[in-house]
Amino acid sequence: MSNYKFFDHTADIGVEVTGRTRKELFVNAAEALFDVMIESKTGGEEAKQQKKITVEGSDIADLLINFLRELLYLFNGEKFITGNCEIIKFTNKELQAWLTGESFNSKKHLIKTEIKAVTYSGAKVEKIKAGWRARVIFDV
Amino acid sequence: MSGIILEKLDDNRWLLPQTGGMRVPGMIYANEKIYQLLKGDESAKQVANVAHLPGIVKYSLAMPDVHWGYGFPIGGVAAFDLDEGIISPGGVGYDINCGCRLMITNLTLGDIKERLRDLTTALYQHIPSGVGSKGSIKLSGKDQKKVLEEGAAWAVKAGFGLHEDLETTEDGGAIVGADPEQVSARALERGKQQLGTLGSGNHFLEIEVVQEIFDEAAAQSFGLHKGQIAVMIHTGSRGLGYQICDDYLAMMVKHANETGIALPDRQLACAYLKSGRGKNYLAAMACGANYAWANRQILMHKTREVFEKTLRMSPRDVNMRLVYDVCHNIAKIEEFNIGGTIKKLCVHRKGATRAFPAGHEAVPERYRKVGQPVLIPGDMVSGSYVLVGQEKAMEETFGSACHGAGRVMSRSQAIKSSRGRSIARELSEKGVLVMAGSKGTLNEEMPEAYKNLQDVVQVMHDSGIARKVARLKSLSCIKG
Numbered sequence: 001m002s003n004y005k006f007f008d009h010t011a012d013i014g015v016e017v018t019g020r021t022r023k024e025l026f027v028n029a030a031e032a033l034f035d036v037m038i039e040s041k042t043g044g045e046e047a048k049q050q051k052k053i054t055v056e057g058s059d060i061a062d063l064l065i066n067f068l069r070e071l072l073y074l075f076n077g078e079k080f081i082t083g084n085c086e087i088i089k090f091t092n093k094e095l096q097a098w099l100t101g102e103s104f105n106s107k108k109h110l111i112k113t114e115i116k117a118v119t120y121s122g123a124k125v126e127k128i129k130a131g132w133r134a135r136v137i138f139d140v
Numbered sequence: 141m142s143g144i145i146l147e148k149l150d151d152n153r154w155l156l157p158q159t160g161g162m163r164v165p166g167m168i169y170a171n172e173k174i175y176q177l178l179k180g181d182e183s184a185k186q187v188a189n190v191a192h193l194p195g196i197v198k199y200s201l202a203m204p205d206v207h208w209g210y211g212f213p214i215g216g217v218a219a220f221d222l223d224e225g226i227i228s229p230g231g232v233g234y235d236i237n238c239g240c241r242l243m244i245t246n247l248t249l250g251d252i253k254e255r256l257r258d259l260t261t262a263l264y265q266h267i268p269s270g271v272g273s274k275g276s277i278k279l280s281g282k283d284q285k286k287v288l289e290e291g292a293a294w295a296v297k298a299g300f301g302l303h304e305d306l307e308t309t310e311d312g313g314a315i316v317g318a319d320p321e322q323v324s325a326r327a328l329e330r331g332k333q334q335l336g337t338l339g340s341g342n343h344f345l346e347i348e349v350v351q352e353i354f355d356e357a358a359a360q361s362f363g364l365h366k367g368q369i370a371v372m373i374h375t376g377s378r379g380l381g382y383q384i385c386d387d388y389l390a391m392m393v394k395h396a397n398e399t400g401i402a403l404p405d406r407q408l409a410c411a412y413l414k415s416g417r418g419k420n421y422l423a424a425m426a427c428g429a430n431y432a433w434a435n436r437q438i439l440m441h442k443t444r445e446v447f448e449k450t451l452r453m454s455p456r457d458v459n460m461r462l463v464y465d466v467c468h469n470i471a472k473i474e475e476f477n478i479g480g481t482i483k484k485l486c487v488h489r490k491g492a493t494r495a496f497p498a499g500h501e502a503v504p505e506r507y508r509k510v511g512q513p514v515l516i517p518g519d520m521v522s523g524s525y526v527l528v529g530q531e532k533a534m535e536e537t538f539g540s541a542c543h544g545a546g547r548v549m550s551r552s553q554a555i556k557s558s559r560g561r562s563i564a565r566e567l568s569e570k571g572v573l574v575m576a577g578s579k580g581t582l583n584e585e586m587p588e589a590y591k592n593l594q595d596v597v598q599v600m601h602d603s604g605i606a607r608k609v610a611r612l613k614s615l616s617c618i619k620g
Contacts, residue, residue: 120405
């Protein structure tokens with residue numbers, strides 16, 4: 001079962017993400033972000049790069065948005081595509097993560113949709129029976 | 141519609157009564173048909189949410205192209221008192237000064253009919269479009285600062301266009317008070333490579349023909365006549381604008397508790413206009429707006445070059461001139477008569493066009509007797525309308541009108557409904573040649589994803605906000 005599904009929104013793209021733990025929720029949300037934007041062809045191995053990020057937020061929903069905003073900036077501003085994300089420190093107000101990924105290469109990566117921004121609109125993170133669930137709207 | 145009940149005021153207006161924490165009522169411009177569409181999304185609730193913000197004056201408004209956005213609805217207009225009111229980056233939108241530019245020519249349909257494919261191909265090749273598209277202009281730090289301060293005038297000085305183009309650009313193509321110091325390094329970096337690019341999504345460049353004139357006098361003043369070839373450009377401030385909005389929104393969310401403003405939605409995060417943060421955002425937003433004007437000015441110049449070169453005609457024979465350039469994602473400090481007193485207000489137009497009437501000093505001198513041109517593009521088949529602002533807009537909508545048809549279908553619905561179809565072929569059967577970088581964009585932007593443009597425009601016309609002047613039909617369209 002996929003860890004995220006898209007919900008209908010007139011102008012933008014809404015995504016509902018789940019995870020057994022909060023860390024898993026965040027990692028799955030990152031995957032959803034790049035799934036909207038990029039399709040990768042297999043093969044053509046690119047040199048892997050690593051980046052360490054620190055993100056803050058006033059609560060867990062704010063932290064999630066700021067985490068996704070950072071990944072989106074790394075793509076838009078530095079052409080860095082996050083492939084893997086390991087969260088090494090996590091509280092509801094701060095996280096640190098190691099990102100592994102590669103630079104955008106038009107031969108390997110196809111941009112499906114431009115995400116202008118990760119919005120705060122209706123952003124929600126909640127505890128559910130099977131773990132955690134979040135809703136986020138991407139401005140496209 | 142989340143339990144919101146609207147009261148019908150007349151054929152074109154619905155009142156959203158003031159309840160709970162709303163500081164003013166809401167008002168939505170819609171006919172019966174558009175009202176029915178409102179029931180399908182959350183835009184009415186967003187109109188009510190905006191009414192919660194401090195210092196809001198008279199009404200939280202929505203134009204007939206209103207649809208569900210984030211924070212503010214798209215098609216939303218709200219004005220705030222300068223002393224007690226706020227400024228909200230989300231109320232301007234990520235694409236600061238996204239807007240439209242309409243150019244006309246001396247050409248007729250007969251002049252280009254056989255060359256339409258060549259012209260469109262040449263435009264598609266010369267105007268960078270698509271996600272993250274880069275332009276041929278590489279800005280130095282010093283030049284970029286000038287772009288942010290001077291807007292379209294910088295582009296003209298750098299050889300992209302004519303001085304007279306500035307006369308018919310809203311605000312002359314630059315908002316005063318732009319301060320590049322208030323723009324982050326990230327935003328500047330993103331802006332360096334994207335000047336002179338169209339972008340993706342609903343941004344486009346269309347070759348159109350004037351199909352119908354509704355108001356001869358105004359059309360004459362704007363230089364429009366039946367059968368004439370025109371070009372409409374729709375784009376904005378690209379990554380620079382998105383990043384400015386994103387930076388300031390995050391900052392205002394972070395400090396939301398300090399302002400003590402209770403927000404029904406975090407996306408409405410804002411700062412008091414009097415505060416340092418509010419002033420800094422306005423100065424940064426002006427940079428984004430000016431960048432967008434420079435961008436559209438450069439794209440106009442490139443379009444001129446492509447027409448002249450492809451048709452092997454002189455600039456004088458093509459005579460491509462600017463009818464008007466409007467922004468439809470912006471916050472402006474403007475004066476209005478509120479209960480007999482002239483007051484300066486900060487008007488947020490998020491997906492709404494300024495529509496000033498005859499006589500207003502902000503209307504270019506050559507149009508001042510008739511009023512400001514209001515440019516309303518529709519879906520790829522519907523073409524565009526030109527309207528003219530009316531006095532009633534000053535009384536009711538803080539000098540604003542709609543900005544387009546407005547989406548009615550979500551992107552995923554559109555993609556679903558396009559399965560097994562070729563949208564490009566369907567458009568071609570309807571007489572519109574389309575060139576798009578991505579099939580996905582084309583499917584998302586399919587004509588039925590939008591409201592009927594005629595209905596939307598008619599509401600503005602019948603309510604006396606902006607009068608119909610001309611309708612243009614699309615001949616070809618390039619999209620990212």
